Amino acid sequence: MKFFIDTANLDQIKEANELGILDGVTTNPSLMAKEGIKGPANAIKHYKAICKLVNGDISAEVIATDLKGMIAEGEHLAKIDEKIVVKVPMIKDGLKAIKYFNSVGIKTNCTLVFSTGQALLAAKAGATYVSPFIGRLDDISYDGIQLIAEMVQMFAVQGFETQVLAASIRNPVHIVKCAQVGAHVITSPLEPILALLKHPLTDIGLEKFLADHKKVNS
Ligand code: G3P
Numbered sequence: 001m002k003f004f005i006d007t008a009n010l011d012q013i014k015e016a017n018e019l020g021i022l023d024g025v026t027t028n029p030s031l032m033a034k035e036g037i038k039g040p041a042n043a044i045k046h047y048k049a050i051c052k053l054v055n056g057d058i059s060a061e062v063i064a065t066d067l068k069g070m071i072a073e074g075e076h077l078a079k080i081d082e083k084i085v086v087k088v089p090m091i092k093d094g095l096k097a098i099k100y101f102n103s104v105g106i107k108t109n110c111t112l113v114f115s116t117g118q119a120l121l122a123a124k125a126g127a128t129y130v131s132p133f134i135g136r137l138d139d140i141s142y143d144g145i146q147l148i149a150e151m152v153q154m155f156a157v158q159g160f161e162t163q164v165l166a167a168s169i170r171n172p173v174h175i176v177k178c179a180q181v182g183a184h185v186i187t188s189p190l191e192p193i194l195a196l197l198k199h200p201l202t203d204i205g206l207e208k209f210l211a212d213h214k215k216v217n218s
Contacts, residue, residue: 001179001183001185001186002023002024002056002184002185003024003185003186003188003193004022004023004024004026004056004165004185004186004187004188005026005187005188005189005193006025006026006027006031006167006188006189007025007027007031007189007190008027008031008032008034008050009035010049010050010053012190013025013050013053013054014053015190016190016193017053019193021193022054023057023185024054024056024058024059024083024185024187025050025054025056025057025058025059026059026087026131026165026167026187027047027050027058027059027061027087028061029063032046044076044077044080047060047077047080047081048080051080051081051084055083056083057107057128058081058083058085059084059085059086059087059109059129060077060080060084060085060086060087061086061087061089061111062077062086062097065089067093067097070088070093071097071100071101074088074097074101074106074108078106084107085107085108085109085128085129086101086106086107086108086109087108087109087111088101088108088109088127089110089111089112090110090112090118090122095110095121095125098122098125098127099125099126102125102126102127103126107128108127108128108129109127109128109129109130109165110122110125110129110131111131111167112131112133113130113131113132113133114136114147115147116147116150116154118130119132119151119154119155119162122162123155123158123160123162126162128163129162129163129165129184129185130162130163130165131165131166131167132144132147132148132151132165132166133167133168134147134148134166134167134168134169135169135170136168137168138170144166148164148177148178148181148182148183149181149182151164152181152184153182163184163185164183164185165187166178166183166185166187167186167187169187169188169189169192170192171195172195172196174186174188175188175192175193175196176196
């Protein structure tokens with residue numbers, strides 16, 4: 001399973017990358033706004049900075065919602081760097097845009113996916129990634145992990161190359177469960193990734209090892 005970080009914050013991207021487990025980055029308009037990035041020129045500058053930091057796929061989302069606009073914006077984004085994956089919303093014109101980008105060799109990430117039916121359409125159109133938002137489903141009492149399992153199984157049965165990219169990760173348990181049900185990728189904020197490291201017995205054990213060492217070495 002690949003690990004992507006879901007942020008546009010350069011310090012957090014750097015920190016995750018230094019852990020040695022990072023395979024890519026996902027951004028969205030909300031995450032870009034959180035970093036105060038205003039206007040297309042600054043957005044492009046920021047994507048370039050992310051591309052310099054990480055060796056892997058970097059998702060950059062289109063703002064347009066019509067086919068012509070999405071194609072123009074996506075082609076512009078794809079020219080920034082070969083790492084750029086054009087993120088397109090799961091709407092009718094989005095599906096057509098994914099089909100187009102696939103035909104010209106531009107990678108895509110179909111976002112705002114909440115059902116297996118939507119995932120099936122994205123895969124048929126040739127999306128590189130499909131992004132189900134599991135935290136937002138859990139928030140409204142649907143089982144996000146169950147949806148990941150169903151998508152993974154459906155893609156395997158059908159032989160689709162589209163990868164299930166579990167998004168809207170809220171905690172470390174989400175990440176482990178995604179791995180258990182076969183998600184191809186997770187994208188998570190930094191905190192849940194760092195939380196995977198933590199266990200109180202590790203801290204207690206290390207403290208004791210160091211104290212015992214000090215007893216005979218000081
Ligand atoms: O990649 C999608 C993700 O950023 C959404 O997360 O926490 O806003 O549901 P969240």
